[in-house]
Amino acid sequence: MGRAYHGHLMSADTIEHLQARSRRSAEQILRAAVQVITRQGIHDFTMSAVSDAAGISIGGVYGRYPNKEALLRAVKDEVLTGLETDVQRQLDAADPGSRALLGAFTHVVSNAFAESSGLYAFIFIHSAQDAAMKARGFAFHQRVKGLLQERLLDHGVTDQTGVDVAYDMIMQSLLMRVISMGNVPDGEVPYAGFPDPDLYAREIVLAVDAYVAQRSRPA
């Protein structure tokens, strides 16, 4: 099945080749966009900075993504899909028991946020003015909470409210830290006693596991 192209018909091979090239440059632009946000933050994010970082002409960038919003939506989807996959993988690999599952979950999220706080601050906070981006964020919460819940259920945790609350305590505490850390220069702490990421993740697991255990005990 050929398609019209400058008056000729393209062969299936040519079409496949062009599609593969198009996919590659779309990926290249996405990776460059992630890099620009991670290094410079969302406020200095421009299509021309992305074009420079990708080594693709500005026309080529606009050819794949008609505007900044379309590119940012693709970035958000790419990053959250990646984190969803990582969460799934870590939960699958975790030792049995609620403490180990909550630990695997908390650490994979905490590490992702700590490595790229500017990126996640944009993804969850500054993208909230756009309905599609907001919906993608809420879908992320639904999905990863579902993954956690499913695995905890395998280990006898049937308490839906307990899991809902545990999920929010973990996720919201870690996300808010991203904002606080994003607002101070590297190496400084926002205020005295602000726990380092590893300690904080470890202690959240203790608290949430104690909470889940307490809810499952008869009063």
Place this chain on the structure above:
Amino acid sequence: MGRAYHGHLMSADTIEHLQARSRRSAEQILRAAVQVITRQGIHDFTMSAVSDAAGISIGGVYGRYPNKEALLRAVKDEVLTGLETDVQRQLDAADPGSRALLGAFTHVVSNAFAESSGLYAFIFIHSAQDAAMKARGFAFHQRVKGLLQERLLDHGVTDQTGVDVAYDMIMQSLLMRVISMGNVPDGEVPYAGFPDPDLYAREIVLAVDAYVAQRSRPA
């Protein structure tokens, strides 16, 4: 002691009268600014909306606050000073014991945030580009954590790391909810199983109290 005014000397009474009037209109403008942010959010915040809400001429508003940033700094200081006072009062009135203290603390903060999520979203998040406002936010954390720590210490909780982590778990979880709630229309929930504010506050107290108790037990 008179002061020069249109070529005359003002009496002490006149000065006091003018100062009182100036204080009153400064307070009126501040209250109006809080109202505008609470109702319309920070994105539609303008000096002219504040002038309308205060019933004070735009010139009168600029006479007290030379620009929007100065007014927003005063708003942040006013709101956080109010919340610091409420926290102190609730901790003073709380029953003895760590559960009651953590409960009093969590509920006063949760209620304040739930009542004015747009206002607190501005205060902790959107004001972070301004060094003075950022510093005021961090000073708030330092102060209220100090109040909580002092009262817990009266009840034998000497574990500094435990209190640091407990404070951040409570505060960061509640603050991040403010953002999520601020991003959906009134009455909707961001995603399935998003706990209502009262339930969430109650369960955070259970989790954090279990955590503090666990840290104080010999391993």
